Amino acid sequence: MPPEVGVNLATYDTEDEVAKVKRCHPSCDLLLRIKGPDNPDAKIDLGTKYGARADEVVPLLRAAQRAGLRVAGVAFHVGACTSRVDVYRGAIEAARAAFDAAAQLGMPPMRVLDIGGGFMPDATFDEAAEAIGDALAQHFPPGCGVEVIGEPGQYFAEKAFTLAARVIGRRARGEAREYWIDDGIYGALSCTILGDYVPRPRPLAPPRPGGENMCSTYASTVFGPTCDSRDKVVTGYQLPEMNVGDWLVFDGIGAYAASSGTNFNGFLIADIKTHLAYST
Numbered sequence: 001m002p003p004e005v006g007v008n009l010a011t012y013d014t015e016d017e018v019a020k021v022k023r024c025h026p027s028c029d030l031l032l033r034i035k036g037p038d039n040p041d042a043k044i045d046l047g048t049k050y051g052a053r054a055d056e057v058v059p060l061l062r063a064a065q066r067a068g069l070r071v072a073g074v075a076f077h078v079g080a081c082t083s084r085v086d087v088y089r090g091a092i093e094a095a096r097a098a099f100d101a102a103a104q105l106g107m108p109p110m111r112v113l114d115i116g117g118g119f120m121p122d123a124t125f126d127e128a129a130e131a132i133g134d135a136l137a138q139h140f141p142p143g144c145g146v147e148v149i150g151e152p153g154q155y156f157a158e159k160a161f162t163l164a165a166r167v168i169g170r171r172a173r174g175e176a177r178e179y180w181i182d183d184g185i186y187g188a189l190s191c192t193i194l195g196d197y198v199p200r201p202r203p204l205a206p207p208r209p210g211g212e213n214m215c216s217t218y219a220s221t222v223f224g225p226t227c228d229s230r231d232k233v234v235t236g237y238q239l240p241e242m243n244v245g246d247w248l249v250f251d252g253i254g255a256y257a258a259s260s261g262t263n264f265n266g267f268l269i270a271d272i273k274t275h276l277a278y279s280t
Contacts, residue, residue: 007025007028008025008027008028009028009031009072009112010025010030011030011032011033011075011114012030012031012033012060013034013050013051013052013056014060015059015060015063018060018063018064018067018069019067021067021069022067022068022069026068026069028069029069029070029071029072030064030070030071030072031071031072031073031074031075031112031114032052032057032061032064032071032073032074032075032098033074033075033076033077034051034054034057034075034076034091034095034098035047035050035051035052035053035094036051036076036077036078036079036087036088036091037087037090037091039078039079041082041083042079042081042118043079043080043082043196044079044081044194046078046079046080047079051077054094054097057097057098057101058101061098061101061102061107062105065105065107070108071107072111072112073110073111073113073114073146073147074095074098074099074110074112074113075112075114075116076091076114076116077117077118077151078091078116078118079118080117080118080154081118082118082120085124085128085130085131086131088115088128088132089131089132091115092113092115092132092135092136092139092140093135093139095113096140099146109145110146111145111147112147113140113146113147113148114148114149114150115132115148115150115151116150117151117152117153117154119150119154120155121155121158121159125155136148153255154255157254157255158255159252159253159254160254161254161274162249162251162252162253163183163188163249163250163253163257164247164250165181165182165183165201165248165250166181166182166245166246166248167179167180167181167242167243167244167245167246167248168180168181168182168225168244170242170243170244175219176218176220176221177218177219177220177239177241177242178220178222178223179221179239179248180222180223180225181222181223181224181225181233182225182267183224183272184223184224184225184226184231184232184233185230185231185233186224186226186228186261186262186264186265186267187224187258187261187267187269187272188257188258188261188269188272189224189233189250189253190256190257190260190261191253191254191256191257191260192233194256197252197253199222199233199234199250200234201222201237201239202248202251203240203248203249204247204248204249205246205247216240217238218239218241219236219237219238220237220239221235221237222234222239225265225267228264
């Protein structure tokens with residue numbers, strides 16, 4: 001990351017990254033990213049890809065020290081959408097050990113602890129907050145001079161939006177119905193794969209007055225617009241009769257929706273229109 005864009009703090013967890021920062025941005029401060037406890041319960045266990053193990057901490061601190069780079073602190077991430085809270089305690093304890101190791105090496109006092117994210121927007125958040133608070137009080141008490149930061153992006157954004165998709169095709173096969181909509185798992189509904197989102201589409205408009213079987217619903221399959229038959233949003237889902245041009249609404253959508261979509265088959269994710277609704 002070039003210094004002219006204003007990024008002066010970056011994580012690292014390999015010696016190659018130390019050399020890269022030394023070459024490209026030698027004035028950048030570093031956060032040593034450590035691996036927290038194994039967390040197979042997380043939706044995405046980031047520890048399988050990132051983070052220094054306990055036996056790698058001292059060598060990585062020494063590598064930065066030799067390169068003349070300042071290690072400003074420690075970072076970790078316990079994994080996305082985790083229901084376990086004990087992993088925060090273990091990671092904060094490991095962070096304390098890394099701080100102590102840096103002090104023993106004679107490095108300047110570290111000042112930042114980034115506890116990452118993984119927070120769930122339910123009762124688990126309160127449990128996680130309590131566990132984090134207890135661990136910080138034990139290992140990084142008030143007045144120790146360490147700034148604690150977190151990354152609760154998904155916590156805030158996971159259910160912030162409502163998605164509306166238009167029916168662009170339909171087919172009736174006996175009592176079953178099949179619909180094609182203009183969004184799918186390669187677009188904003190990618191959160192059905194990458195997150196815990198369970199799609200429960202509902203018609204935007206109520207059944208038309210005077211229409212036949214106004215209260216009838218049908219086992220319906222809803223496909224996305226691409227050529228991939230796996231681009232399927234729901235199967236056997238009860239919906240009233242829909243027509244081309246009708247809209248289906250998906251409530252409580254947000255994190256890892258449009259941000260993780262693609263332009264597969266030429267359906268441009270950037271074409272999604274966003275409308276802000278608010279009251280005063």
